[in-house]
Amino acid sequence: MNKTAIICSGGDGSGINSVIDVISKNANIDLYGFDNSFDGIIHSKPIQLTRDHCSHHSLDGKQLILTSRSKAPYTKEGRQLIQKKLQENNFEYLIVCGGNGSKKAATLLEEDGVKTIFIPMTVDNDVGGSEYSIGFDTALNRVTSIVHDLHDTAHNMPGRIFMVEVLGGNCGNLALHSAIATASDMSLIPEFPVNHEKISEKIKEKLKFQDAIIIICSEAAYENENYKTGEQGVSFEIADEIEKNTNIRVRKSIVGFSMRSGNPTFKDAMVATRMGMAAVEHIEDDNTGFMIGIVDDAVHSISLKNDEDFNNNLNKKILELAIKKDLIIEGEKKYD
Numbered sequence: 001m002n003k004t005a006i007i008c009s010g011g012d013g014s015g016i017n018s019v020i021d022v023i024s025k026n027a028n029i030d031l032y033g034f035d036n037s038f039d040g041i042i043h044s045k046p047i048q049l050t051r052d053h054c055s056h057h058s059l060d061g062k063q064l065i066l067t068s069r070s071k072a073p074y075t076k077e078g079r080q081l082i083q084k085k086l087q088e089n090n091f092e093y094l095i096v097c098g099g100n101g102s103k104k105a106a107t108l109l110e111e112d113g114v115k116t117i118f119i120p121m122t123v124d125n126d127v128g129g130s131e132y133s134i135g136f137d138t139a140l141n142r143v144t145s146i147v148h149d150l151h152d153t154a155h156n157m158p159g160r161i162f163m164v165e166v167l168g169g170n171c172g173n174l175a176l177h178s179a180i181a182t183a184s185d186m187s188l189i190p191e192f193p194v195n196h197e198k199i200s201e202k203i204k205e206k207l208k209f210q211d212a213i214i215i216i217c218s219e220a221a222y223e224n225e226n227y228k229t230g231e232q233g234v235s236f237e238i239a240d241e242i243e244k245n246t247n248i249r250v251r252k253s254i255v256g257f258s259m260r261s262g263n264p265t266f267k268d269a270m271v272a273t274r275m276g277m278a279a280v281e282h283i284e285d286d287n288t289g290f291m292i293g294i295v296d297d298a299v300h301s302i303s304l305k306n307d308e309d310f311n312n313n314l315n316k317k318i319l320e321l322a323i324k325k326d327l328i329i330e331g332e333k334k335y336d
């Protein structure tokens, strides 16, 4: 039996239970989880993940193992402690689920000799090397539902501007995808620096042909002393500027943390199951040091050794579409 530990790290993402479920059902793997990510490995006891328990919770938004942000993997001493605890508990393999930061930690642990597999899980969908991360589709569906209702009130009371702020970390993927699929009118993302005057001009121009405006704003549209990624509220500052320039009150909504939870969509449960199955194959083959990612819509194993420092993982095809749909205020781009 291959004794394997699995942890979640960074922000939560719906669908991750399907990864755990499919691994728990493999007869050659003895699967345990630690709550609380890397700190859990150091300070807590492993939790056996039995197939019955995992099956019944596979489609829950409440994760089978809890996640957190841990300082331990940043230092050699912290990683040695993680490795020591895994060895004391006779674990042969470690599966880390999380975003870019967690991927870095998984890469460092593999280099230190911990047999590690990494699975992308973050609503930001910004993990370098994978087109998709678990939780993204569920998050997009939460936004879709809210903007659907805003279209109703926008229809019922014409002449208004609506501003919807979404999560997404430092990457515009979540805001951009949301804006395209919800027939919104503008997307404000960190990759295209916000210019308040140009936004207002665009709104006035669009209002000549339509009776309402819906804007999807990334939480990281820009940062200043008041607004940092993860803190939320930047859309309120942008809305104030729009109000000054257009003399139209902006109706604001922050979608917030409900995007990170709730029952997973079909897509998240499906991708997670496929990724979990690929992780099983790696463990059965004793072949570690890989991220299980999505490339050209297929599951791929990407070596953690080739960990490129992706400056920005904004989906370029989706960006082109957004530009064609006139959703982006084109200014000076922040990337290539």
Ligand SMILES: Nc1ncnc2c1ncn2[C@@H]1O[C@H](COP(=O)(O)OP(=O)(O)OP(=O)(O)O)[C@@H](O)[C@H]1O
Binding pocket: 009, 010, 011, 012, 038, 068, 069, 070, 071, 072, 073, 074, 075, 098, 099, 100, 101, 102, 103, 104, 105, 108, 121, 122, 123, 124, 169
């Ligand atoms: N440079 C790094 N070196 C070592 N470990 C890291 C590094 N960056 C992050 N980690 C580890 O990964 C954990 C999660 O990182 P982070 O908080 O950046 O979230 P994430 O994995 O990027 O996910 P999310 O996209 O949900 O924020 C950290 O708490 C830390 O344990």
Ligand SMILES: O=P(O)(O)OC[C@H]1O[C@](O)(CO)[C@@H](O)[C@@H]1O
Binding pocket: 010, 011, 012, 099, 122, 123, 124, 167, 168, 169, 170, 219, 229, 230, 231, 260
């Ligand atoms: O839950 P926390 O630690 O406040 O982190 C919030 C951040 O995490 C993310 O949700 C990614 O998981 C980002 O979109 C957001 O900026």
